[in-house]
Amino acid sequence: MGSETTMRFDKLATFVKVHEEEYNPAIGGMESNKEEDELYCSYRSLGIKEQNELFGKVDVNAASLVIKGQGKDYDYIILGENKHRVLAVQRFRNKTGYLIGEV
Secondary structure, eight states: OOOOOOOOOOEEEEEEEEEEEEEETTTTEEEEEEEEEEEEEEEEEOOHHHHHHHHSSOOTTOEEEEEESOOOOOSEEEETTEEEEEEEEEEOSSEEEEEEEEO
């Protein structure tokens, strides 16, 4: 029997998509609109070898996040107190993977 790795979706992260600014007559100016989704995800820090293969260099804060279901395209993700940019997205049948780097 082979060993199976069970993903633990135990990290709560805020996934943010920023939309174009729109005029808000109530404040008399432009206003930024953003969509935020709080989702549980599986978090894994990338090793040096993986970072070199993916980026050709080491970014010590690169990580992988996986959520259940079909995820959207997001601009950035807040995990704990840190803001991360989305470097790549990979969609599978029942989950979506995000490659992220700290801003």
